[in-house]
Amino acid sequence: xxxxxxxxxxxxxxxPPKRETIKxxxxxxxxxxxxxxxxxKEQSSRCxxxxxxxxxxxxxxxxxxxxWLKLTAEGRLEDAYKLSQSTNNMPEVCGRICPQDRLCxxxxxxxxxxxxxxxxxxxxxxxxxxxxxxxxxxxxxxKKELKESVGIIGSxxxxxxxxxxxxxxxxQVTIYDRYDRPGGLLIYGIPNFKLEKNIVExxxxxxxxxxxxxxxxxxxxxxxxxxxxxxxxxxILIATGxxxxxxxxxxxxxxxxxxPAMDFxxxxxxxxxxxxxxxxxxxxxxxxxxxxxxxxxxxxxxxxVRTAVRQKAxxxxxxxxxxxxxxxxxxxxxGNAIEEGVDFxxxxxxxxxxGKDKVEEVEVNKxxxxxxxxxxxxxxxxxxxxxxxxxxDLVIKSLGFDPEDIxxxxxxxxxxxxxxxxxxxxxxxxxxNLEGVFAAGDIVRGASLVVWxxxxxxxxxxxxxxxxxxxxxxxxxxxxx
Ligand SMILES: Cc1cc2nc3c(=O)[nH]c(=O)nc-3n(C[C@H](O)[C@H](O)[C@H](O)COP(=O)(O)OP(=O)(O)OC[C@H]3O[C@@H](n4cnc5c(N)ncnc54)[C@H](O)[C@@H]3O)c2cc1C
Ligand code: SF4
Numbered sequence: 001x002x003x004x005x006x007x008x009x010x011x012x013x014x015x016p017p018k019r020e021t022i023k024x025x026x027x028x029x030x031x032x033x034x035x036x037x038x039x040x041k042e043q044s045s046r047c048x049x050x051x052x053x054x055x056x057x058x059x060x061x062x063x064x065x066x067x068w069l070k071l072t073a074e075g076r077l078e079d080a081y082k083l084s085q086s087t088n089n090m091p092e093v094c095g096r097i098c099p100q101d102r103l104c105x106x107x108x109x110x111x112x113x114x115x116x117x118x119x120x121x122x123x124x125x126x127x128x129x130x131x132x133x134x135x136x137x138x139x140x141x142x143k144k145e146l147k148e149s150v151g152i153i154g155s156x157x158x159x160x161x162x163x164x165x166x167x168x169x170x171x172q173v174t175i176y177d178r179y180d181r182p183g184g185l186l187i188y189g190i191p192n193f194k195l196e197k198n199i200v201e202x203x204x205x206x207x208x209x210x211x212x213x214x215x216x217x218x219x220x221x222x223x224x225x226x227x228x229x230x231x232x233x234x235x236i237l238i239a240t241g242x243x244x245x246x247x248x249x250x251x252x253x254x255x256x257x258x259x260p261a262m263d264f265x266x267x268x269x270x271x272x273x274x275x276x277x278x279x280x281x282x283x284x285x286x287x288x289x290x291x292x293x294x295x296x297x298x299x300x301x302x303x304x305v306r307t308a309v310r311q312k313a314x315x316x317x318x319x320x321x322x323x324x325x326x327x328x329x330x331x332x333x334x335g336n337a338i339e340e341g342v343d344f345x346x347x348x349x350x351x352x353x354x355g356k357d358k359v360e361e362v363e364v365n366k367x368x369x370x371x372x373x374x375x376x377x378x379x380x381x382x383x384x385x386x387x388x389x390x391x392x393d394l395v396i397k398s399l400g401f402d403p404e405d406i407x408x409x410x411x412x413x414x415x416x417x418x419x420x421x422x423x424x425x426x427x428x429x430x431x432x433n434l435e436g437v438f439a440a441g442d443i444v445r446g447a448s449l450v451v452w453x454x455x456x457x458x459x460x461x462x463x464x465x466x467x468x469x470x471x472x473x474x475x476x477x478x479x480x481x
Contacts, residue, residue, distance in 0.1 A: 004073045008046040013116030014039065021339050025309055028192040028272055030096070031336065032122070040126045044072035046110065047118045054107040055120060060455045061087045061094075065104060065120055072123060081131035084124060089161040089454055090203055092132070093186065095125030096195050098451050099299075099330040132202065140210035146170040148468050151229050153177075153220045154239035156184020157450045158441025160204070161457030162237050162464070163212045169465050173212045176229070178219035181273070182207075184241055186450065188266045191303050193310065197273055225411035230436065234471070235464045238423060238432070238439040239457065240406065242447050246399040248295065252353030259285065261300045261398035268307050287311035291391040293362050294318045295350055296398030302333040304396045305342040316342050317390060321349040321367050321380040349380065351387055353395065362392045401447045422446050430456075430463040438464055 016032045016039070018024070024031045035043070047069040055065045064083055071080035084091045100106065100121040111117035131137050149172035152159045160182070163173045181187050182204040187197060208214060220226060220240075230236055245260035247253070267277045267285040279285045287308040294304045297320035308316045318337070320327060323346045327334060338344065345364070352363040366386035369378035403421040407413050416424040416433040423432055423439040430438045440456035442448055 004045050005047055005049050005070055006045075007042075008048060008110045008115045008118075011042055011046050013046070013119060014043060015119050016122050021341075024193070025340050028268075028310055030196055031193055034129065035122060035126045040123055041073050041075060043119050044069040044123055046115075047073070048110050050109050054109060055104040055118075058107040059104045060449070060451045061458075063087050063091075063104070063124075068127065069118060069120070069123060072127060077127060077130055078134070078136055080127045081136055084127055085131075085137075089164050089458070090157065091124050092128035092199060093157070093195060093203070094451050094454070095121045095123070095128065096199070097190060098449065099332070101330060101332060103451070137206065139206050140164060140167045142167065142170045142211065144170050146172070148172065148234040148472075149174065149232070150235045150237065150464055150468075151176065151233035152237045152239060153226075153229070154184060154237075154241060154441070154443075155179070155182035155204070155214065155216075156239060156241050156441060156453060157186060158241075158453035158457040158460070159184070159237065159239035160207060161454040162239065162440060162461045163457075164207055164210065165458050165461030166464060167207075167210050167212055169461070171465075171468070174215060174233070175212060176215045176218045176220060178217065178222075180217050182214055182216065187273075188269050189262065189300075189303075191265060191269065191307050192272050193306060194303070197269070221409035221411060226415070226434075226437070227412060230434075234436065234468050236437045237457075237460055237464065238406070238410075238437065238443060239441045239453075239460075240404075241442045242401040242403045242422075244402040244404050245397065246402060248350060248397055248399065250350055250352055252355065252359065255353050255355050256358040257284065257393065258353060258359050258395040258397065261294075261296070261304050261396055262401075264304055264396050265300075265307060268311070285394075287313040287316075287394060289314050290393035292316045292394050292396065293390065293392040294396045294398055296320065296400070297322065297327040297329055298398065298400065299329045299333055300400075301396075301398035302329050302337050304398055305337050306333075306340055308396075309337075309340045309342060315391075318342055318344050319348045319350060319362070319364060320344065320346055322369060322377065323347055326369070326377050345390075347380070349382060353392075354389070359392050359395050361389045362395060363387055363389050401442075403443055403446070406443065420446060428463075429467070430460045431467070436467065438467075 016035045053066045068080040068084045104120045105117040108117035152175045155175045155177040183200045186200045267280040270277045292308040292313045305318050347367045348364040351365045353359045354361040365382045367380040370381045373379040407415040438460050440460040441453040
């Protein structure tokens, strides 16, 4: 073992510095500064090089973390990059937005022994950002072009990862997306301060340069049915994500200025990209000078409150029906929101929205926590007579997402879905009940994580290749017979 490693007893944990709160609240730029090279080397050298690396086991992509940390500590960054990208199609994205506290870093052995985890995510980001800077990130070079084509519906991380892997096999790949830009939630959901858009755009450009064809503003179900698309391609991947916002059924829900989280975030992301957005430009979806109430406690709610802060809201409140310890969102993101001045009103649930035409106030009930429910979290119970009101010019609902009715939308009633509406697949072949139609990402798992979408996209590519080559072999055999 190199003497460069196992330094966790001598070197303490240091994350890249966060920008000062006062400054970062004023813009949409990412909040963490880059590591400098010496720091990245130093922090990598803290890794204890475990025989059984729990970080790797708990990374959905089984990234070879101990090895790329060792290479970084030795200053062999290009080798570290090659290794890191061999299991991950966008390591710089995961390094930025994976909830590492629940995945790799949360399971780091030196974290368990009280020394503070190796800062795996930040180092992963550093390695790949350096690789981009140095020109080591290259488009796919196809050794042998194949005639078979695959159509991918959805250009989120699942679709993009699958496309890149299929292209490496030599397939002709077309990605269809109903949005005007590729990237799915990476581009229109996740805000800039977590993931700057140029990071996503340089990835999608790389895929274009790899020969992947993008057909944008193309909605499957509207522009073509699933069956029409199936005729054009040898296989199809459905990677459409989940977009149906969950509703709050309380009096006053029909008042104006109550919006689902994605409307608010998409408008903000589009403005950041320089688009004209009528509902933002006329002030409706702009939080500036307003009392904002966000309902929900997940990562999307955190993105909304922090976006509202940056849009210079007068006040930003987050209503959550459980307490801080029982929030579903990443503790890191909640901490960032608190630092940025968001007012968390724990143990509250909206009872009514009040106002003449537009929402003016939210009446809330206080909650107490009862016994744990099926999810293992304590069940919130409303307290009678505990109501109080708070002012609200704009209410943002962030209660999670369900799948749209894909069989109906796609004109493919036979496509099998689960009781939650997610697409059913054979977990080994990743194929749906329709031959040659595969599915991956949130539309199979329900709302999940980018890193799982990438994993699914990669697995789907392997299965699609197998499906097409089996078909090819069968054709050859039949022809020979
Ligand atoms: C606000 C927000 C913040 C998040 N933050 C994080 C985070 O910090 N870290 C993390 O790991 N995860 C985060 N997530 C979750 C993560 O973004 C998703 O799990 C991931 O993007 C799912 O990838 P996907 O490829 O399955 O779908 P998506 O990214 O949703 O992409 C699906 C694509 O399919 C397209 N599409 C849908 N229907 C059609 C159709 N009929 N025809 C053509 N195209 C269609 C859509 O336009 C979209 O581009 C966040 C999610 C949200 C909403
Ligand atoms: S992909 Fe995510 S979970 Fe895996 S090593 Fe990177 S940050 Fe950790």
